[in-house]
Amino acid sequence: MALGNTVAQAPRLKRIDVHHHNFPSNVGKLYEHSPLGYKLPEENLPWSLEKSLQAMDELGIDIAVLSLPDGWPIAGKANQRSAEICKQYPGRFGFFASLPDLRNTEDALTELAHALDDLHANGISLVSSYGYGAEAKYIGDDAFDPIWTELDRRGALVFLHGAQTPSSTPYPHPFLGIPVTEVPNETYKAAAHLVVTGKKRRYPNVKIILSHLGGSTVWLAPRVAVLSAYMGSSLTPEEIIEDFNTFYFDTALATNETTLTAAETFVGHDRVLFGTDYCAVTPSMAAWYKEQLEQFYADKPDRLQDIMSGNALKLMPELANMSS
Template structure:
């Protein structure tokens, strides 16, 4: 049975070296990134179970948080080229990669999409975060990026970051709240109605939305409720088949993709085995499980 992990992370080593040249202690701000599986491809590849492939995206070491617009664009361009090279060099394991964008330079971001994603065989979409530069990802300044991606049919990988204005952030709960708020912002802004070809893959099984779906149904409009179902989600909640069934029931059989957040979560190599077992333990048919493991990704990319 083929297994395609749509949300696995790397930290391109040349990109990391450039960031460290600018900020030598940069990884001290993000100690979880001091993980050899992110940068050492031999070690990374050796950690994967047989028959598994990964769609690779960079960890959230975002240039716009550290440098100005021109330099951020240059760093993203180089990082994207490095991710594309990883895909070419290991295409049997990495069938595709996800690009970075300089969120402090939207014109350059749109140019990178045209030059590095359109017609690319390696980079198939972009990773965006729930906030950028202290603004929600649904801030008006970022909307042209969503419009452009919808136009070309390339997905958004939506990853959480902390809202630094909040005093009590924690990885267990805060990121799920931030994901939920970003989803709510996209729905409230009417993105799916203005951009009907928009595809958004939400990390961590759609965060709070499946559990609170009836609150959405009865508090918000019928149109909003229908729009929440248009998100795609991954399975990166590190187990819990019943919770995955809840997400599958809300988002639908075609919108759940196998994703792990590897190599994070469960040492030493990440949660892949635990999540794969959880999918196998879901009360679904073998055909429905295969949709999660690979079929829905292949359909999304068709």
């Protein structure tokens, strides 16, 4: 049978952005008067649903999973707003629910149940630590065991973001503010804390996505394996590495040949998920990382499809019924 001049067109790659922030309207002022050393893009402020949709269209994103990057004092209102967005635009948005400060255990558990049972959040967004200075507690602290117990009982998905925590010294340069230098290391510290305390192993049903390709996790995990075991962790170096290998990683602000090669070696492509970090960055900034990712996997389209959407659908199968 003659096919004439008809050329089959490959289907467009489906993309699910698991790292997409919907900031409150006053976030620009909060950053402007903070010591973080980072200025949110003016074109993104104040955040609006229309701006997110425009950015998604520019980047070819079918579904964005909304979240806030820090623990939020008005978690309930933020979650309600995200749930309303998902209802308003079915097929374009999911969301990771915020919780109140985990040190307020009862409030956190109440909001967790409400977010998952009533608002139908796709998962829970947590930050690497709660509190400031000497009062701060990292995510694997025993005080948070009731939260992890409930997350484990539910087999919940957790999106873990590094806190905007200043170091003991000022950041080194105006071009190297806290979001550039400290946040990735906070993600690593949170992951390491969960591992060496045995919490990652104790709550195996919780699936945890580390933001920004895990920050410095991949590079420092071998350091933790031997030194933390020497310092008294009950786990062997091999067990520590094994538990690090059970995390998932999103690609936001982190993709190039070196980092993707390391992630492939450390956890495999089936634990890597596409993320942009909009609206903390512009669409053009996010596009630079997307292009790095697509170039790296140009000769492995099946792996690229897994990262762009397949792995997210395995963790959040409810998104499979959403269409753009």
